[in-house]
Amino acid sequence: MLSCPLKQTNEIDWVYPLKAHIRQAYGDDPDRYTEECNTLNRLRQDMRGAGKDSAAGRDLLYRYYGQLELLDLRFPVDENHIKISFTWLDAFTHKPISQYSLAYEKASIIFNISAVLSCHAANQNRFEDAGLKTAYHSFQAAAGMFTYINENFLHAPSTDLSRDTVKTLISIMLAQGQEVFLQKQIADGKKVGLLAKLASQASYLYAQAVEGVQENAQKGVFDKLWVQVAQVKHRFSSSLAQYYQALADDDANAHGMAVARLQAAEVDGKDALRIAAAFPSSVSPNSNLNSDTGACLTDASRKHLANVQERLAAFNKDNDFIYHQNIPAETTLSVIPKLPAAKAIPVSELYQGQDIQRIIGPDIFQKLVPMSVTESASLYDEEKAKLIRAEAENVETANGEMAASLDYLKLPGSLNILKGGMNQEPSADEGFRAWCEELAGHEPFGKAFEQLLADKSTINGFLDRCTKQLDMEESICEKMRSKYGADWTQQPSSRLTSILWSDIQSYRGAIDEASNSDTQLLNTARQHESDFDEMRSAGETDEADVLYQRAMQKAGGSRSRGRNGVTSPASPQESSLLDDDYGEGGTTVPDQIAKVEDLLKRLSLIKRDRMQVLKDLKEKAQGDDISNVLILNKKSIANHESQLFQAELEKYRSHQNRLLQGTHKQTVLMKELTKAYGDLLQDKRVRSEQLRYENFTKQRNQVASKYKRVFQAFNGLVDGLVRAKSFYSEMKDTVESLEKNVDTFVSNRRSEGAQLLGQIERDKANHSGGQADRERDRLRDLMERMSMDPSSSPAKASTSRPPTLSGPSQTQDPYSNKSQPPASNYYPRPPSNPNTAPSLHSPAGLPRGYPQHAATGATQGERMGEAGGLPSVNDPYNPMVYPFQSPLSAPPPGQGVYYHNHVQAPHHPYSQQTYPQNGQYSQQGYVPPPPPPGPPPPSQMMFGNPDMSHPSGPGGYAYHQPPRQNEGAATQQEQHDPWAGLNAWK
Numbered sequence: 001m002l003s004c005p006l007k008q009t010n011e012i013d014w015v016y017p018l019k020a021h022i023r024q025a026y027g028d029d030p031d032r033y034t035e036e037c038n039t040l041n042r043l044r045q046d047m048r049g050a051g052k053d054s055a056a057g058r059d060l061l062y063r064y065y066g067q068l069e070l071l072d073l074r075f076p077v078d079e080n081h082i083k084i085s086f087t088w089l090d091a092f093t094h095k096p097i098s099q100y101s102l103a104y105e106k107a108s109i110i111f112n113i114s115a116v117l118s119c120h121a122a123n124q125n126r127f128e129d130a131g132l133k134t135a136y137h138s139f140q141a142a143a144g145m146f147t148y149i150n151e152n153f154l155h156a157p158s159t160d161l162s163r164d165t166v167k168t169l170i171s172i173m174l175a176q177g178q179e180v181f182l183q184k185q186i187a188d189g190k191k192v193g194l195l196a197k198l199a200s201q202a203s204y205l206y207a208q209a210v211e212g213v214q215e216n217a218q219k220g221v222f223d224k225l226w227v228q229v230a231q232v233k234h235r236f237s238s239s240l241a242q243y244y245q246a247l248a249d250d251d252a253n254a255h256g257m258a259v260a261r262l263q264a265a266e267v268d269g270k271d272a273l274r275i276a277a278a279f280p281s282s283v284s285p286n287s288n289l290n291s292d293t294g295a296c297l298t299d300a301s302r303k304h305l306a307n308v309q310e311r312l313a314a315f316n317k318d319n320d321f322i323y324h325q326n327i328p329a330e331t332t333l334s335v336i337p338k339l340p341a342a343k344a345i346p347v348s349e350l351y352q353g354q355d356i357q358r359i360i361g362p363d364i365f366q367k368l369v370p371m372s373v374t375e376s377a378s379l380y381d382e383e384k385a386k387l388i389r390a391e392a393e394n395v396e397t398a399n400g401e402m403a404a405s406l407d408y409l410k411l412p413g414s415l416n417i418l419k420g421g422m423n424q425e426p427s428a429d430e431g432f433r434a435w436c437e438e439l440a441g442h443e444p445f446g447k448a449f450e451q452l453l454a455d456k457s458t459i460n461g462f463l464d465r466c467t468k469q470l471d472m473e474e475s476i477c478e479k480m481r482s483k484y485g486a487d488w489t490q491q492p493s494s495r496l497t498s499i500l501w502s503d504i505q506s507y508r509g510a511i512d513e514a515s516n517s518d519t520q521l522l523n524t525a526r527q528h529e530s531d532f533d534e535m536r537s538a539g540e541t542d543e544a545d546v547l548y549q550r551a552m553q554k555a556g557g558s559r560s561r562g563r564n565g566v567t568s569p570a571s572p573q574e575s576s577l578l579d580d581d582y583g584e585g586g587t588t589v590p591d592q593i594a595k596v597e598d599l600l601k602r603l604s605l606i607k608r609d610r611m612q613v614l615k616d617l618k619e620k621a622q623g624d625d626i627s628n629v630l631i632l633n634k635k636s637i638a639n640h641e642s643q644l645f646q647a648e649l650e651k652y653r654s655h656q657n658r659l660l661q662g663t664h665k666q667t668v669l670m671k672e673l674t675k676a677y678g679d680l681l682q683d684k685r686v687r688s689e690q691l692r693y694e695n696f697t698k699q700r701n702q703v704a705s706k707y708k709r710v711f712q713a714f715n716g717l718v719d720g721l722v723r724a725k726s727f728y729s730e731m732k733d734t735v736e737s738l739e740k741n742v743d744t745f746v747s748n749r750r751s752e753g754a755q756l757l758g759q760i761e762r763d764k765a766n767h768s769g770g771q772a773d774r775e776r777d778r779l780r781d782l783m784e785r786m787s788m789d790p791s792s793s794p795a796k797a798s799t800s801r802p803p804t805l806s807g808p809s810q811t812q813d814p815y816s817n818k819s820q821p822p823a824s825n826y827y828p829r830p831p832s833n834p835n836t837a838p839s840l841h842s843p844a845g846l847p848r849g850y851p852q853h854a855a856t857g858a859t860q861g862e863r864m865g866e867a868g869g870l871p872s873v874n875d876p877y878n879p880m881v882y883p884f885q886s887p888l889s890a891p892p893p894g895q896g897v898y899y900h901n902h903v904q905a906p907h908h909p910y911s912q913q914t915y916p917q918n919g920q921y922s923q924q925g926y927v928p929p930p931p932p933p934g935p936p937p938p939s940q941m942m943f944g945n946p947d948m949s950h951p952s953g954p955g956g957y958a959y960h961q962p963p964r965q966n967e968g969a970a971t972q973q974e975q976h977d978p979w980a981g982l983n984a985w986k
Helices: 015-026 030-048 055-071 102-122 129-152 163-187 192-218 224-251 255-277 293-323 356-360 371-409 430-439 446-487 498-527 529-541 544-554 589-622 627-632 641-680 684-786 794-799 860-866 969-975 980-984
Strands: 086-089 096-099
Touching: 015 030, 030 055, 055 102, 055 356, 086 102, 102 129, 102 163, 129 163, 163 192, 163 224, 192 224, 224 255, 224 293, 255 293, 371 589, 371 627, 371 641, 430 529, 430 544, 430 684, 446 498, 446 684, 498 529, 498 684, 529 544, 529 684, 544 684, 589 641
Parallel strands: none
Antiparallel strands: 086 096
16 A cells, blocks of 8 residues: 655744744733743644654644644744744655745645555555554545645645645545455455446546656656556456456346456456566665565455456356357447545544544633734623623513512412411411421420539539649648748748639639629520420421411411401301302402412513523623634634624524513513402402401511521520530630649649758758767867876877768768757757767657657668568658659640640749659640649658647658548548648647
């Protein structure tokens, strides 16, 4: 198969010329269109590398061509405006041709699309049905693209685009398409008569192609091998046509004619074989043929010739021995009819069945609209807006007239009177039913208020405990200060607890305000409690109508109300106007009512149809953008914009006609309705029923207003209770955090007091030990002076002084000559024995109230080590025994600390001492208050013994009693009150 080679092109730059034109012609920032220019550049680069035998390459070329068509509507690419040199090589002579015309670029792209289609068809496997169908379609499409070049591009600058060359290429493509279709029909086993006609058309097309190929080959345009291929195909197709026609004649008993046609087929077959045998083994690259083309042609011609000769011998034999018909001369044979099966597919139908917009893609420069197009589109929008405004005004006027007329006639509501609607039980409207259903299933508010009261009590309990702990801690601190005087250096609590007291006070104020709100909610609930219960019951039992009727009866709107407006018992003899039949030959009331209802229904339909038509008109006008139409017709609508606008506005003519017809129908129906309703209102009973209906409506509105207020009150209660519950929940978490901060503060203060008390006791013990050493030294010096031994001297005596007995932490007192302090009520005086010095580890060095251990020589630390680091359960509390420990618990994450409303914790004199880090006793996100120095006591420690008249330890710190599991509620309360024993301290 012959295929057209592709044109080659050089690289060009679209970006700079387009940006320059955007800046000059449109006055816009060219940098806004950098991406668009680069996209166009990439499309041309992709087009240059498109494959010659693939559908993807065809789509790349067509996409670039489509964008060039859109580009031509916005950018004048020529010598005088956007000057870009397009250089393309001739597909056959390879001669470079350059032009500044965009039409030359587009024609070259179309030529390459045709070439790609021909190559794609030639490379198909025609032994398969899919390959035959693809080749058949591609050859026809290539012929269509070549036809488009001849019809739209004149004065071709290159040989490959000339009219004669393109015409020859069209003949080749159509002939090959006809051949492919013939092969498909042969494979399908169609009738020989049909095959003969198809082969005759193929032979005719190849004959035209041979003429054009020979002419172009002589000019050096086509390769000479193309001439041989076309000649072989021409002879081969002619032989096929004669062969299949001979078979058809033989079937028609024209045996002599069949022999003559087989003889003609043999002659054409021999010519085809002769030309194919002369085909060179190697082909030129310019021919765009495969190396096995000659072998394929030779093999096909030889097989066909053998088949013809075999049939000819058989037919001659049959005719000689059986039929004895005359064999006519070849020149007398009739021409075989032709059946065209291949035609050039137009460009518009090339992508039939495919999404052309998907292949071309969106307009790259769709944001860039020429100023002339923008102005024209604005003018069209104004014309369109005028039309819409006029129609909307007409619709509004018609609707207003209808509404005014119906309101004046009090229709359609007043028909309920005439139809006897007042003689029925009043039914609740949908709003009242919805209110009852909303209240159904809701529990009474009593439990909610009880829960609020319980939450408030719990919060007050937290605050009371915090207040009690802070008061007790401050009282103990001041009592210890009054006892030890200047030795008790612990900072006063009032400076450290100011923030805690402020928080407690603010929380109590918030609780008081919440109590006022709770009181208001409670008053509202009590006020509407009965109404709530009625509506709740009606909603649960689906008896909203019963409740509504009961309310109407209370309001005086029951059906027993007489026509004069005064309540009276229901009269069973009272009948509806629909039951009245005057029977005097005139129109009855029911007939008149039915007529009025029919007219109202028709008016309603007219209004609804009119509104729908107007809505459709607005939607259609809103989406009507003719910018693309103006751009595509930019070159043909000059000075003809008005005609174009009128043609575009004609699309709304149908909507306008429907609106006009609806207005005319409404006018006619309103006249009929006014007359019919006026006749109906002339009856006295009708006027009486109308007055009754007005009174009933007034009472119904009163009932609806009442229950609307009740429903609003219910919603207000629900919202208020939800907010109250949320408030108390958040407040509970806040006061719990406050209580934990207070516990932490009190524990740290207690630990600090324990350390300070131990320090005071050690100082007293050290002072007592120093007095004993000084007394011993004084006696020794006195004895030395009284000694009669001359060898002894004061210096020697001082060096031979035995070491004093003291504790590990005891130091020499430089003030040995000072008088001893007075003995305290809680501390014993130093021992009178001058030969021994008291030690902190000896029983004599401890104050009263501490345990007296056996003199085993083991220190208190050793005893603690033997006991696992903790004192004995039966030992009283000793502050010096307990090292610093972090608090056992910390507030949970997210809980605020007691100074959460303050930026910085207050500074106190203990800020320079070493405190435990927050990470030692707090969780992530918890910032505890600055703890006082000193360790807190261990967990679950009890202080004080209420049975003793005086505190058992120095400073009022009580014995340590571990909790027992079988203790009662009183014991548990003592465990949670670490300062319970200090109340007895006086």
